[in-house]
Amino acid sequence: MNTxxxxxxxxxxxxxxxxxxxxxxxxxDVGELRVVIGPNGAGKTTFLDxxxxxxxxxxxxxxxxxxxxxxxxxxxIARLGIGRKFQTPRVYLNLTPRENLEITxxxxxxxxxxxxxxxxxxxxxKVIGLLETIxxxxxxxxxxxxxxxxxxxxxxxxxxxxQSPDLLLVDEPVAxxxxxxxxHIGELLLALAQSHSILVIEHDMEFVRQIARQVTVLHxxxxxxxGTIEExxxxxxxxxxxxxx
Ligand code: ADP
Numbered sequence: 595m596n597t598x599x600x601x602x603x604x605x606x607x608x609x610x611x612x613x614x615x616x617x618x619x620x621x622x623d624v625g626e627l628r629v630v631i632g633p634n635g636a637g638k639t640t641f642l643d644x645x646x647x648x649x650x651x652x653x654x655x656x657x658x659x660x661x662x663x664x665x666x667x668x669x670x671i672a673r674l675g676i677g678r679k680f681q682t683p684r685v686y687l688n689l690t691p692r693e694n695l696e697i698t699x700x701x702x703x704x705x706x707x708x709x710x711x712x713x714x715x716x717x718x719x720k721v722i723g724l725l726e727t728i729x730x731x732x733x734x735x736x737x738x739x740x741x742x743x744x745x746x747x748x749x750x751x752x753x754x755x756x757q758s759p760d761l762l763l764v765d766e767p768v769a770x771x772x773x774x775x776x777x778h779i780g781e782l783l784l785a786l787a788q789s790h791s792i793l794v795i796e797h798d799m800e801f802v803r804q805i806a807r808q809v810t811v812l813h814x815x816x817x818x819x820x821g822t823i824e825e826x827x828x829x830x831x832x833x834x835x836x837x838x839x
Pocket of ligand 1: 609612613614632633634635636637638639640641
């Protein structure tokens, strides 16, 4: 059995000759919570883009659950089991959190038919569980537009989890959040990490310290170093890269 959820082997992504990723070799185990950090322009977003198939490698290959994703379109890779959370929350503001979750937990139906047809008992149960997990049971039936930014972020994470992805990619989930909201997102990701493989990109070092077990530092499109948060924070190469910003 393949124990790696995602691997990049010697991946280079060139934009007009500029290497956003430069022979990047990375792997992450099934069930791991990994945090990827790095200064601006290090290649973090491109790294997620290459995993999801939004961007094709110029060189090297990407494996998801041991399968080379080269010939697959972005939606086909997503269907293999990748859920991606972008920085800004993408939720239906006029619908309630419960309705948002009902729609995404039942991908067989489109948005309209899932709104106007009743959910099965199992689906309703799943949504109730998700509302609890994301801490929004008390606000399940108000318009999502009334939620705080942090609550919307948690709702979107719940919507992705409702699709039962094998890998959850989370791009800077706490940008613009208060300390308290940031802490809630951290606790949510730690709870989800008990049963999911999660890759988080983040800038906020306090947050990284809250959630990180293994950290990968990207710099100029390559892995600069990997280790526990203590190891990478004390690595002279990391200190130099961050101080040099
Ligand atoms: P990060 O997310 O770490 O800030 P990015 O992956 O966004 O880094 O970008 C890495 C580098 O690649 C940056 O210098 C950026 O300007 C460049 N880059 C990213 N996407 C493109 C693109 N579509 N065309 C040209 N250059 C790009």
